[in-house]
Amino acid sequence: MRKLSLFTGCLIPNRYPGIEKATMLVLERIGIKCSELKEAACCPAPGIYRSFDNITWLTLASRNLVLAEEKGTDILTICNGCFSSLMDANNILKTDAGLRNEVNAHLQKIGKEYRGTIEVRHIIEFLHTDIGVNKLGDAIEKPLEIRAAVHYGCHLLKPTRERKLGSAQFPVFFDELVETTGAKSVPYEGKTSCCGAGGGVRSAMLETSFKMTEYKLDRIQKAGVDCIIDACPFCHLQYDAGQIELEKSGKDYDIPVLHFTQLLGLALGFTPDELGLHLNEIVNLKFEEKIAQIQKWY
């Protein structure tokens, strides 16, 4: 297995540090060595920078890629936005010599050079492909008998031509991973639809973005689940903080939102507090009680 450096991005360390903690705990527990990518900066966020100025987006992404090249490791992302920016930029720079030269002319000013020697991974596809559901299943100590609504998030899957992770309409790998924890991945209408946050829409048009979130949450609630499982802190923020916003228009969801690493952490026996679940906007005590019962049972 190739060595990995963990790329945490901006949103996870600075808004949902529980996801960072959960990631470190679970990787260590299942025996994956992965040190943080030091001196990394913003990926940079695809929704804004990629649409603002292509060369700036590529140059900043390439700087992060070079940090991993210098360490001789691949990059492991835990955010769909970071995955999208770093993977797309890496693919473009590996294949387009003209852009690579242009980017390297900028990088030269800070004494760096992009060479194109590493790969960019996302923890969901990494765990599914490189560890596998059987091996991961063996590590589970507290099978979680709960019902989960899985949200892949757009940029984990799309554009499919670049991601090469199979169907974006009927994907299965993330559901399989969730089910290794003992949880049931419950089907719901509009499952692969957008959470509403991306493309700078959340920052520019908050209320509009919440209409898309409401569409999703209504259907997730109807499916009758204990929690939402995501793979991206931006979707996470949109579902978690979005529920509080939508309360103002009379909605009552109270559905806990967990990044997959937090769900996996629970199944490995870590407590909700160790995984930072209490730092979410939505803290559902009934859910935590259910988890405590399950963890005590085994």
Add this chain to the structure above:
Amino acid sequence: MKNPDILTCFQCGTCHASCPSGKYTSLNIRKIVRDSVKKDVSDQPEIWMCTTCYDCQERCPRGIKVTDAVLALRSEAVKKGKILPVHRNVCNFLIETGQSIPLDDKHRDMRKKLGLRIDEASRKKAHKEVKALLGSTGFEELIKK
């Protein structure tokens, strides 16, 4: 926008029917991409309503890179100084800190409670290099426009 791909569009509307934002906003992805061939759409607020979910691009029967076209239209608008104030703020965060969502006191405290440290030296070096690159690519100038 000069993009010969768009000329192969036969206006089937699959893109618009797939658009999650178009359900709630005035964004008609079929129309705006078509219009962009004939005229400048930099002033249209709709180019900023796309969440870049890629559903339109995935489903286009002609294989047109519809979402990528939106990104290109935004770049044209930005070159003309048409940047939404909130987006300008995010860009300024990057210029000032090296991160688009900087750490605040509330979350610094959360990290402490979780026993997570911040490598300030590492962040400082990252910021210095990012700032140099943003100057080199002309991004700082672009945002000031």
